Amino acid sequence: MLPNRAAVEGIAENMHLAEVKGRSLWADARTRFLRNRAAVISLIMLCAVAGFALFGGLVAQYEGDFVNFSLIGSNAYLGVPSLETGHYFGTDSNGRDLFARTVQGTGISLMVGVVGALVAVIVGTLYGATAGYYGGRIDGIMMRIVDVLMSIPFMFVLILMLVIFGRSIFMLFLGIGLISWLDMARIARGQTLTIKNKEFVEVAVATGVRPLKIILRHIVPNLLGIVIVYATLLVPNMIIFESFISFLGLGVQEPATSLGALINEGSRTMQFGYYWQIAFPLFFFVVTIFAFFFVGDGLRDALDPKDR
Amino acid sequence: MLSFVFRRLAVAVPTLLILVILSFVLMYAAPGGPFNSERPLPPEVLANIEAKYGLDQPFWKQIVNYVSGVVTSFDFGPSFQYKDRSVNDVIAQGFPVTLTYGFWSFVVAVTVGVSLGVAAAIKQNSWVDYFAVGVSIGAQVLPNFVMAPLLLLVFTLWLGWLPGGGWNGGQWQFLIMPVIALSTSYMASIARITRSSMLEVLNTNFIRTARAKGLPMRRVIWKHAMKPTMLPVLSYLGPAFVGMITGSVIIDVFFSTGGIGQFFVNSAFNRDYSVIMGITILVGTLTILFNLLVDVLYAWIDPKIRY
Numbered sequence: 243m244l245p246n247r248a249a250v251e252g253i254a255e256n257m258h259l260a261e262v263k264g265r266s267l268w269a270d271a272r273t274r275f276l277r278n279r280a281a282v283i284s285l286i287m288l289c290a291v292a293g294f295a296l297f298g299g300l301v302a303q304y305e306g307d308f309v310n311f312s313l314i315g316s317n318a319y320l321g322v323p324s325l326e327t328g329h330y331f332g333t334d335s336n337g338r339d340l341f342a343r344t345v346q347g348t349g350i351s352l353m354v355g356v357v358g359a360l361v362a363v364i365v366g367t368l369y370g371a372t373a374g375y376y377g378g379r380i381d382g383i384m385m386r387i388v389d390v391l392m393s394i395p396f397m398f399v400l401i402l403m404l405v406i407f408g409r410s411i412f413m414l415f416l417g418i419g420l421i422s423w424l425d426m427a428r429i430a431r432g433q434t435l436t437i438k439n440k441e442f443v444e445v446a447v448a449t450g451v452r453p454l455k456i457i458l459r460h461i462v463p464n465l466l467g468i469v470i471v472y473a474t475l476l477v478p479n480m481i482i483f484e485s486f487i488s489f490l491g492l493g494v495q496e497p498a499t500s501l502g503a504l505i506n507e508g509s510r511t512m513q514f515g516y517y518w519q520i521a522f523p524l525f526f527f528v529v530t531i532f533a534f535f536f537v538g539d540g541l542r543d544a545l546d547p548k549d550r
Numbered sequence: 551m552l553s554f555v556f557r558r559l560a561v562a563v564p565t566l567l568i569l570v571i572l573s574f575v576l577m578y579a580a581p582g583g584p585f586n587s588e589r590p591l592p593p594e595v596l597a598n599i600e601a602k603y604g605l606d607q608p609f610w611k612q613i614v615n616y617v618s619g620v621v622t623s624f625d626f627g628p629s630f631q632y633k634d635r636s637v638n639d640v641i642a643q644g645f646p647v648t649l650t651y652g653f654w655s656f657v658v659a660v661t662v663g664v665s666l667g668v669a670a671a672i673k674q675n676s677w678v679d680y681f682a683v684g685v686s687i688g689a690q691v692l693p694n695f696v697m698a699p700l701l702l703l704v705f706t707l708w709l710g711w712l713p714g715g716g717w718n719g720g721q722w723q724f725l726i727m728p729v730i731a732l733s734t735s736y737m738a739s740i741a742r743i744t745r746s747s748m749l750e751v752l753n754t755n756f757i758r759t760a761r762a763k764g765l766p767m768r769r770v771i772w773k774h775a776m777k778p779t780m781l782p783v784l785s786y787l788g789p790a791f792v793g794m795i796t797g798s799v800i801i802d803v804f805f806s807t808g809g810i811g812q813f814f815v816n817s818a819f820n821r822d823y824s825v826i827m828g829i830t831i832l833v834g835t836l837t838i839l840f841n842l843l844v845d846v847l848y849a850w851i852d853p854k855i856r857y
Contacts, residue, residue: 390565393788393841397796398814398830399573405818405826406576482693486796489695490803490815502695509699509804513707520699531691 267467274544281540284533291530295352298345303328306342307497323518332518334504335511340522343499348526350411350500351481354418355534358480359473361419366426367469371457373427374434385431388424396421397486404492414493418480429472430465437464467545475538478531485527501527551849558845562838569834570620574613577823603628626828630821637828640813645832647717648798648809651728655794659733659740664783666737667744671752672771682741689738694797697731698804715806728801736790743786748779777851784848788841795833 275281304310310333323332323340331340373384400417407413437443438461446456485502487493494500501523508520591599605612619625626637670682692700705727706714718724751757752775760770802811810829817825 386561390561390568393565393792393838394569395792395796395830395833395837397799398826398833399569399576401814401818402573402576402826402830405821406579406823486693486695486800489800490818492815492818505696505699509702512699512703520703524696527696528691535687535690 271467271541271544275540278540278543280536281543284536284540287529288533288537291348291526291533292352294526295345295349298348299342302330302339302342302345304339304342306338306346306499308338308342310337310339312337323522331522332516334507334519335516340504340519343504344501344522344526347499347501347504347523348530350494350498351484351502351527352530354414354484354500355477355481357415358418358422358483359476362422362426362476363469363473364423365419366423367430367462367465368457369423370427370430370432371434371461371465374431375438375453375457375461377435377438381431385428388427391421392424397483400487401490401492404487409492409495411494411498414484414487418483422476422480426469426472426476429468433465433468434461437461471538471542471545474534474541478534478538481527481531481534501530554849555842555846558842562842565838566831566835567617570617570831571613573827573830574616577827578609578612603630620831626831627824629817629825630823632822637825640825641810641828641832644802644808644810644813647807648795648802648811651725651732651801651807651809652794652798654725654729655732655736656791658729659736659790659794660783660787662733663737663740664744664780666741667783668748668771668776668779670741670745671748672767674749679745682745686738686742686745689734693735694731695800695804697734698727698800701727701731702804715804717807724805724807728805728807731804732794732797732801736793739786739790740783743782744779747782748775751775751778754778781848781852784844784851788837788844791840792837795836 323330329339329341331344334340334343369384369388373381396417400420403417404413443456443460446460451459481501484493484500485505488500488502489506491503491506494503504523505520505527508516508523512520590596607615616627619627624638626641628636629640666682666685670679673679702714705712712723712727716724757770757775760774761767765773798809799811799814801807802809803815806812810832813825814829816822817829
């Protein structure tokens with residue numbers, strides 16, 4: 243007996259319901275990440291901080307480099323944070339609007355962190371993948387170089403460079419770029435060592451794909467998960483690093499500013515009771531670092547199944 | 551073992567040389583000499599001064615002189631800014647200070663960090679554990695340049711218990727805040743590493759065996775678990791050392807303790823190259839020696855390492 247036509251069509255129509263929906267690695271990771279409450283809250287906070295840095299300038303009533311001369315010397319009662327005067331975060335000791343300065347400082351600090359991490363991702367991943375893929379003597383030499391560079395106290399060398407070539411944000415980026423990739427290279431190498439023995443790499447080798455192409459097309463994409471995790475964890479470290487130098491007055495130069503420089507300025511005036519001058523930059527610093535660490539941890543739990 | 555040490559030294563020495571040469575090349579590449587000021591000196595005076603400091607000689611001769619001076623007699627040359635003292639004087643004045651509070655910070659970070667981590671691991675999921683984890687997460691966002699103002703705010707400005715800066719021959723009141731500010735974030739990292747390492751070790755078979763044959767917990771921890779637990783901690787000590795010696799710059803500047811960091815930053819603003827180089831090389835040497843020590847200790851504790 244033939245099944246009736248309508249039933250067959252009905253089944254055919256509803257076939258898609260029976261299909262098992264494939265879940266990619268990334269979809270899995272996303273569900274795991276979204277289940278991590280601390281990480282999600284941190285991500286939202288991070289977006290808020292980024293929004294503050296990007297659009298805070300529109301809300302600010304004053305330019306960051308505008309000096310309100312009438313406020314100099316009367317910071318204690320006229321420069322306090324208030325909605326009426328338009329100085330939401332008060333003014334700094336030079337009579338400049340601290341809100342606008344905090345917006346700028348947060349922006350520069352975030353930018354330094356992201357650029358540092360980006361350099362680390364690009365240089366470190368390629369370096370580590372190359373070392374790991376070739377192995378043998380090339381690997382030995384390349385990783386020895388990393389070891390040597392790592393055992394140099396780079397902060398001192400960077401300050402030396404800043405002194406010699408002038409203090410500029412470009413030098414700062416260069417210096418941060420010089421060190422940020424070292425850890426990433428080690429991580430990428432370690433991961434490459436396990437990947438390069440997988441079948442798909444063997445197939446690529448057997449079909450005559452050139453080594454450089456194997457690294458770029460087959461190995462690097464498979465490193466991506468772990469690289470993203472460590473890049474996220476690297477961003478706060480870069481921000482701390484930059485703030486360290488700016489705290490000493492050797493980093494970002496006036497009138498530009500960063501969170502480290504603002505914390506430094508605030509710490510000089512807190513003895514007079516101008517607590518807002520340190521409180522606001524410190525708040526944004528701590529929130530940003532915290533959020534990055536938690537997001538990084540969340541990403542690690544989500545993307546790095548080994549650690550669970 | 552001895553050959554292992556020698557092989558490590560064989561890497562350490564070139565590393566140091568690279569550092570010396572690198573910083574010298576950087577200095578040499580600097581646009582403008584150290585004696586170019588806003589009011590230019592007459593050329594013959596400048597030539598005399600440069601001759602005195604050996605700056606008129608060709609590059610290779612300068613570098614050979616410098617390196618041989620450093621290597622053979624630890625002579626970092628004269629300061630370019632202060633005519634009455636050499637880099638060695640600066641180091642002799644500042645280094646003992648840095649060494650003192652650096653040593654104490656290191657001791658505090660390691661002892662407090664390790665005990666906190668071990669306590670947290672043994673009493674997992676108790677209030678001790680939560681406290682330790684909370685502290686170590688919180689301290690992550692408190693690098694030295696954040697800790698220093700906060701400590702000053704609380705202990706000097708509000709409570710008035712401690713002096714806000716200075717050194718005074720290293721009296722304990724002057725030592726407390728620098729040590730806390732410098733050690734906090736490293737203590738936190740050490741606590742975190744110790745905790746996870748100890749938890750891992752406590753779940754291994756040999757610990758279960760030790761427990762099963764009836765050893766008391768205290769003995770199991772001290773005799774069996776402690777050694778493998780310390781391995782990851784030990785490998786963190788190298789980076790921690792670098793971090794602390796770098797952080798000493800902040801401490802010196804913020805608390806006016808008069809260590810090498812203060813000279814370093816002052817020289818950075820004065821473009822006093824020779825002092826900066828001397829301190830960079832000194833710090834680099836210390837770091838490399840310390841890493842060597844850690845490696846040797848590691849090889850000594852971990853029988854799995856072949857050397």
